[in-house]
Amino acid sequence: MKWAVIVFPGSNCDEDAQQAIIRVTGDEATLVWHQETSLADYDAIVLPGGFSYGDYLRSGAIARFAPIMKAVRDKAVQGTPIIGICNGFQVLTEAHLLPGALLRNRDLHFHCKMVELRVETNRSPFTAAYQPGDILRIPIAHGEGRYFADSAILHELQEDHRVAFRYVDNPNGSSESIAGILSKERNVLGLMPHPERAVADFMRSTDGAGVFRSIHQYVTEREGAHAH
Amino acid sequence: MTTYRAQVRVWLKPSVFDPQGNAVEKALLTLGFAGIEEVRIGKSMEFLVTADNQESAEAMVDRACRDVLCNPVMEMYTFTLEARQEA
């Protein structure tokens, strides 16, 4: 299968994501420049972390207008798995592909450290390799990661089992300790922690590998099904 | 064409916690500014808009606010426009 990792001006986890994909799945992963307009060739899309457009105004606010985002939208409609990590999550909410918003951390500080996440659902292309209730160790690195949504949305997320991950110990003041959420069709995931930084022993955790493995399995199985 | 000076104010909805406002309020208190409360911190944006008339300038600024400058999920905005005095 083929992965696209979108590169916005200011993305800085693009290569990390690419390397993690290659390390975990052995798949082909291509960096795709934000000025491109088609993603037709790709089976999975990653919006990586970083500071797209410097995170000026609001994080993700300017990136959502990039030419590539029209193609991302189209792929979302087609059911292609799309994962937004950190800044990618922020871009996805600004682009209304995911509900809610990510605000400045409760204590106003940037936080970079290993945190524990609880897997809330494995019914998604991103979490199938885990069991609900699994505790994962994955680093966070963000200043604006406080997930916010109004109560109706929070209720809906809860009802539809669309909260993918929660923090065990809320580091940033996110509503209901939410660390990652799924779209209605469950093929778009946004999460603040960085699974691509937890895929090798030297990183002190390999718990993030399951995210990439899940996507790989989902896509290859789906391809298998189509072939029939 | 006329050039207007626009002043946009964007702030968090009342239901959204504003940690910055909170921190400043605390700081003011410890520094002895008794009597200051409910501090909220938002953004103030200023720019020049050139348009045919006030109406179309207003429409443009409003669209900029809705599309870019403000995220309605958590923010609100107001703005004022003022024809620029010639230098």
Next chain:
Amino acid sequence: MTTYRAQVRVWLKPSVFDPQGNAVEKALLTLGFAGIEEVRIGKSMEFLVTADNQESAEAMVDRACRDVLCNPVMEMYTFTLEARQEA
């Protein structure tokens, strides 16, 4: 004692570079908002002040601006005060 609503605007001195305003201006341009220029982004702060009278409220806000809200090395401020209507 009267309670006033204060609105403070803080912005970078004209000679100080505003990277944020600069980036937003560029973004607006590429999004087709032709005619918007010289974008500068500052802070807008709102709070309640309770004081004996307008004068002492003003003095307090001014001091808060100088001591806490504004960094005089690179920023400037203005504010308005308005007696709060009773609920």
Next chain:
Amino acid sequence: MHTEPTAEQIEREGIYRSLGLTDAEYAQVVEKLGRLPNYLETGLFGVLWSEHCSYKSSRIHLKKFPTDGPQVLQGPGENAGVVDIGDGIGIAFKMESHNHPSAVEPYQGAATGVGGILRDIFTMGARPIAFLNSLRFGPLDDAHTRYLFGNVVAGIGGYGNCVGIPTIGGEAVFDPSYRHNPLVNAMCVGQLPADRIVKGAASGVGNPVFVVGSRTGRDGIHGATFASAEDPHAKERSAVQVGDPFLGKLLMEACLELMATGAVVGIQDMGAAGLTSSSAEMASRAGGGIEMMLDRVPCREAGMTPYEMMLSESQERMLVVMEKGKEELAFQILRKWDLQVAEVGRVTDDGRLRLYFHDEVVADVPVRLLVDEAPVYDREIAAVYEPPGAHVALPPDPVNYQLELEKLLAHPSIAKKQWIYHQYDTSVRASTVFGPGYDAALVLVPDSEKLVAMASDGNGRYVYLNPRVGGAIAVAEACRNVVAAGGVPLAITNCLNFGNPEKPEVMYQFSQAIEGMSEACRALSAPVVSGNVSFYNETGGEDIYPTPVVGVVGVVEDSQLATPSEFSEAGLAVYLVGNLSDGLEGSLYWQMKAQQAAGDAPSFDLATEVKVQRFVQRAIREVGITAAHDISEGGLAVALVEMVEETAPIGMTVSLPAGFQLPGVLFGEAQSRFLIAAQASKENMLQDLAFTLHTPLLRLGETNTSGELVISIDGESSPAIQANLHELKKIYTSALENNMNQSWR
């Protein structure tokens, strides 16, 4: 717009003084130039002959540093030094101070410091891989200090996090000496192919010269001149420089792409003194000249004069010399990254810096005179240096040693620094093997088994008490950190933060510290490849502690050798490498008791230093040990607590031989010592190795499951310290945060 003074007015009214030239310097300019310089020209000399750009007070002393070695690919003189780590890989690194700007506007001062050092690294053609930072502030009980420190940390993170380079090491010291003059030193490390170092030389007559990046504004004019001015508030007269890390990141990517094409002849960041220093220094390195049409410089504000353009310190700008005919290639790359570029001039061979504005020559001066013939001062050095801690009486023995240990662990200089580094992205680039919290940071080198090791260190108190020994200790300690993590130190960079060089005792500190550093560099085979001097760190006549900060880069040959500074298992043997000592000289403990720096510098011997470092290197390689940590501030007791991993449910029993004074043996800071922990099965081999290498090695005790730290003296009935380790760790971990939770905004 007011008009500029004429050349005659400048001479008659002494206006050159406000541009940074002394009477003698101005006379020298007039004589060598053979005429009176105009306002712009006087300004050029003012900044290039400033302390900051010309190193006029330090130059003759810096020459004493050893700078050669087989591992050195690029020594001092370029934008950064480069060492060879083998496998065709070069590591570029440099450290720089941003003390004065950070005191005026802490967030932007620190952020622009990081941006500047970043550009120094990537202009060498190196991909930046890590940042470190060394911070010195006054005590945190002062709200303004908390404001400065908090914002400096935020600014370092703000820039580094945004450009996506991990900040993985550094140090932070809090001492009254820095209350009015905080130090903010930033270091950047980058990786490049060893045979593709890009230089900052403007060569090739006729080659076009470009300004790339941000537009030029009126910010920071005279920054370089005033960094050397006595009145720190003079700096406020110029606008504060604001960093744009987003643009910094684009510039980095674009320049690396540009340099990879091979079409870049020379490139330099417009740092201090902006366009002036970059153009003049690049021309000087090539031994040629440069001419520029200033009308073509993209400006942020209307009506900027040539003077303002040449002296502006607007951030995120580069001066690039391209090979003629390859311009289109450059334009393509820069367009892709949405960066502004303007061709502003060309390389000449007449050795002159010639500037045009509206088709008129507005400045025309010899490059040699601007750069190479800048004044050099052999400033007066005090004949005697009254050792400032010699007369201080030893403190009486304390009643409760546990309490003293707790006080040391809670001192912000010793306490765990996670409040700082949790605000830094330490894992971006996904190659951090050891981040902050270890003795040295380790980073993976792609396509290689090797790791790059780096650390920064420097103890101003030691240098103050004994400049020569203190200088040597700074180098030794920095190298020791790399050794503890499993590395071999290769070379160092430094920031020499000192007081007013016009004072003979400051020059004594300076020259002696350099002597000491040089001795240690030679003994440890770690030459100096880059560095920076910051003078005039004084307020109201009070100078800071003379504070040379050393940044060291080394290599870990194989990731298997990476050795942590902590352990978490029971059943390990704990050893002291080096001598047991009970001297309190220069220790933080004595300073806390005496309320001033006390005694001499800690005992230090270079031969012993070399020996213990060799021993630990071989122990890691040949025996395999679980953890290694150097003993530094706070002494043996603090180092023991530091070595226990925070959440480990273990205890440790240590017994010390009789015959040593208690406070000294626990809290003394005698140098050249490591603690190492090893499995029982390795003990024989360790002892054999120590015997073979004639290295003092003392078994202190072992770890267990008791959860307690017990330190006793042989023959004494009750232990000197018996404390819950978990509680001690809590004090150590939370102290800095507790200090910063007081209001500082």
